[in-house]
Amino acid sequence: MTATEPVEQTGAEPERPERRTVLASAAFGGLMLVAAVCVVVDAVRLPETSGVVGPAAVPLPIGVLLGAVGATLVVRARLQLRDAAPGETRPAHGGLRVAAMVATLVAFAVLLPVLGYVVSSAALFAVTAILLGAPRPAQMIAYGWALSALVFLTFDRLIGLTLPTGPWGF
Amino acid sequence: MDQFGLLLDGFAGALTPGHLLWALVGVTIGTAVGVLPGIGPALTVALLLPITFRLDPASALILFAGIYYGGMYGGSTTSILLNTPGESASMISALEGNKMARAGRAAAALATAALGSFVAGTIGTVALTFVAPVLSDFATSFGPPEYVALMAVAFVTVSALLGPSLLKGGASLLVGLTIGLIGIDSQTGQPRLVFGIDSLLDGIDVVIVVVALFALSEAFGHLLTGTGHSTIEPLRERAILSKKDFKRSWPSWLRGTALGFPIGSLPAGGAEVPTFLSYSLEKRLTKHPEEFGKGAIEGVAGPEAANNAAAAGVLVPLLTIGLPTSATAAVILTAFQSYGLQPGPQLFSESGPLVWTLIASLYIGNVMLLVLNLPLVRLWAKLLTIPSYAIYAGVLVFATLGAYAAGGTTVDLLILCALGLLGLLMREAGIPVAPAIVGLILGPIAEEQLRRALTLSEGDPSILLSGSITIVLWAVVVLAVLTPLGRAWWRRSRRAKATVTPGSGR
Numbered sequence: 001m002t003a004t005e006p007v008e009q010t011g012a013e014p015e016r017p018e019r020r021t022v023l024a025s026a027a028f029g030g031l032m033l034v035a036a037v038c039v040v041v042d043a044v045r046l047p048e049t050s051g052v053v054g055p056a057a058v059p060l061p062i063g064v065l066l067g068a069v070g071a072t073l074v075v076r077a078r079l080q081l082r083d084a085a086p087g088e089t090r091p092a093h094g095g096l097r098v099a100a101m102v103a104t105l106v107a108f109a110v111l112l113p114v115l116g117y118v119v120s121s122a123a124l125f126a127v128t129a130i131l132l133g134a135p136r137p138a139q140m141i142a143y144g145w146a147l148s149a150l151v152f153l154t155f156d157r158l159i160g161l162t163l164p165t166g167p168w169g170f
Numbered sequence: 171m172d173q174f175g176l177l178l179d180g181f182a183g184a185l186t187p188g189h190l191l192w193a194l195v196g197v198t199i200g201t202a203v204g205v206l207p208g209i210g211p212a213l214t215v216a217l218l219l220p221i222t223f224r225l226d227p228a229s230a231l232i233l234f235a236g237i238y239y240g241g242m243y244g245g246s247t248t249s250i251l252l253n254t255p256g257e258s259a260s261m262i263s264a265l266e267g268n269k270m271a272r273a274g275r276a277a278a279a280l281a282t283a284a285l286g287s288f289v290a291g292t293i294g295t296v297a298l299t300f301v302a303p304v305l306s307d308f309a310t311s312f313g314p315p316e317y318v319a320l321m322a323v324a325f326v327t328v329s330a331l332l333g334p335s336l337l338k339g340g341a342s343l344l345v346g347l348t349i350g351l352i353g354i355d356s357q358t359g360q361p362r363l364v365f366g367i368d369s370l371l372d373g374i375d376v377v378i379v380v381v382a383l384f385a386l387s388e389a390f391g392h393l394l395t396g397t398g399h400s401t402i403e404p405l406r407e408r409a410i411l412s413k414k415d416f417k418r419s420w421p422s423w424l425r426g427t428a429l430g431f432p433i434g435s436l437p438a439g440g441a442e443v444p445t446f447l448s449y450s451l452e453k454r455l456t457k458h459p460e461e462f463g464k465g466a467i468e469g470v471a472g473p474e475a476a477n478n479a480a481a482a483g484v485l486v487p488l489l490t491i492g493l494p495t496s497a498t499a500a501v502i503l504t505a506f507q508s509y510g511l512q513p514g515p516q517l518f519s520e521s522g523p524l525v526w527t528l529i530a531s532l533y534i535g536n537v538m539l540l541v542l543n544l545p546l547v548r549l550w551a552k553l554l555t556i557p558s559y560a561i562y563a564g565v566l567v568f569a570t571l572g573a574y575a576a577g578g579t580t581v582d583l584l585i586l587c588a589l590g591l592l593g594l595l596m597r598e599a600g601i602p603v604a605p606a607i608v609g610l611i612l613g614p615i616a617e618e619q620l621r622r623a624l625t626l627s628e629g630d631p632s633i634l635l636s637g638s639i640t641i642v643l644w645a646v647v648v649l650a651v652l653t654p655l656g657r658a659w660w661r662r663s664r665r666a667k668a669t670v671t672p673g674s675g676r
Contacts, residue, residue, distance in 0.1 A: 017600075024598035025338075031595070032341060035348060042363050052629045053621040055355040059362060062347050069341050073599075076337075094394040098594070101393055102587060108570060109583030124570065125563045131393060132559035143560065147567060160224060161575055 017080055018087035026077035032070025039063035097131050104128070116166025117156070121148035173299055180526030184232065184534055192229045193531050196236020197538045203237070204244020205553045206561055207252060208388045211241030212497040212607065216380035217568055219505055220575035227509040228524055232531040234505050238498060239291060239532065242481050243539050246283040246474055247550055251276060251403050262449045263477070266462070266469030271403035273465050281409040282419045282467055283474040284543040289420075290427040290475035291536040294482025297431050299529055302518070306490040309515040314623035315634050317491075319643035320437050321616040324493055325609065326650045327438035332496075333602035336654045342601050345592070346609025349374055356614075357621060369581040376504045377576035378586050379610055380497075383603040385569040386590025389562045391597050402554050409547045419471040422452055426475030434483025437493050438650075441480035448476035482532070489513050489525060492615070497604040500611040 040063035043056040104127045112120045125144030126137065134140045152170060155161045183189065203214040214237050222230040250267035263283060270279040312320075329339030352363045353373030364370045411419065429451065430444040452472040453462050462469055487493040492514035494500035506513050511521055518525055543550070573586040596603055620634075627633035635641055 020598060021600050024595055025600070028341065028595050028599045028601060031592075032344070039348060039351070039363065042365075046360050046362065049358045049360075051358065051621075051625065053624045055358045055360040055362060057624075058617045058620065059351055062344065062351065065340075066344050066348065069337065069344055072337060073341060090394065091396040094396075097393040098390050101390060102591065105566075105570075105587040105590075106584065109580045109587070112574070112583070113580065121567050121570070125567050128389065128566050129559045129563035132389075132562055133396070134557070134559045134563075140560075140563070144563070144567075147564060151567065151571060155221065155571070155575075159221065161221060163571075163574075 019084040029073030036067035117163040180530035183527035184530040196233040197240040200237035200240020201244040204241035213384040217572040262473040269465035286423040286475040287478040290479040294479040317619040342605040343609040346606035347613040350613035375576040382589030383593040387593025390594040422471035423475040426472040427479040430476035430479030434480030435486035444476040445473040448472040497607040
């Protein structure tokens, strides 16, 4: 058996991290590497200015640090993956539910100016509650209506925050 | 004695019916939201930020202060009855408090938490009254180099203390710093990290980032893991302390306060450290060591007091230097900025009456919270029976409302969603979000000070190490980076020795 150094962590992290945590760390590190490239490329493209310290003076070191920390996270995750704990099982279709939630939020963002605040928000409430496992959908639709109507009355009519209205005026 | 007169003026300002009403609204919202699991004070302040633009600054700040203190009280109720601490600082009270509740002593645990919070909050606010003006005077001598060094201390300690490790805390901090770069550079007018998207020119609103990282990631997380079934410990009696419990509690309150305020007021990260220290201190000093881990009242009283005293302490660097050391303080700093107020040494001289009204309202809020929490705690506990799907659906409604009020366009809502997914990945990876908030808000200020310093010295970086204060502060930075690294190295070498078995061929 070839001996490799056991990878240690600082602070209060568990001795054997869960496989899921390790994979997420690797993905996050990868994302940081991408961000590092974006930040550095963007900073290099900035024009020289007459000032002593230009606009790129701070982004450049941040980009480099992003890259360094991102790379460390990826490498460390790679080393930890071998003896990671399997972790507890989760309910099925979790990823699917998150995807549905994201789609709902995007639809909310797009439809809000068209359908108005009350309808969009009531729908958002109901769909979220149902995705989270609410037992009685009809009840959630009613709650959603009540809550968003209340919010609309308080913030639009009372406080004067202008919320988008649909063709029916609310 | 100067402070007394100013404080009395502050009370005169805070005791007007309008301000009292806002204080009451603040502590009520703060407690209610603090009780709801998964929603901390930082998120509450962020959500209310765009909605309060129509209030005058004094009312708005009083409201936020009430939410800040109220969130602390509400959080301890949840951690005792439900064992799901809303924020890391109340993790310790969940440890002993929930055990007490399971043993049928929920009322005593809640009472010692509320009274301890009151005692610590009041002593902490008194200390704030006298320490802040002195520190503010001292801080007027600070130049850009001192500010750069102070912010470096805050960055490093926040990364190291608000998460499981310096690496992950640092990763979170860098996320915040990067988001803070987006938009037009205030000094040269150059757009940075905009990629041709017009709505990014003004940067991403702090509210959107806070709401996405705290609220959306929480909701996404529950979609992934299922909301689970948490059992609420029933609360049968009124929250009253027996004589015996009181006798055991009060020394712990005072010890917790003595740890919490000074550590909280350091320009280094937050309220977590004093609560942990207080817990281990109580464990060492107790006459009932057998009860620890099974529900010792000292283990609730001390950390709760430390937590609240630290909350008052955090306001010291925030008000006097403009240095937030917790996510909530960072969001409150944004609230100040949105009213054109820059916390820092000038705040006390330029907006003195406002600051003293704010401090006076902290005293008032603390009294209100005691009244709200001791007799009404059963009412708050009822909030815990709202099913979690309804809570998170409601949170999303308010989250999108806050983001829309802050930005007002579809793009803002899309950014909210994208950052929410980023927050989910951070949760999954065990990366804390609080350092990102501090980095986001402090980053642009630090950059401005750094460039000011370098412009003063015409590009010579040695100005950053001029003066004894800066040298001490940079030494702290180096120490804070090296300590966790050194500890890891020491542990690894010890572990390596222990794992060498004959024939392993090392």
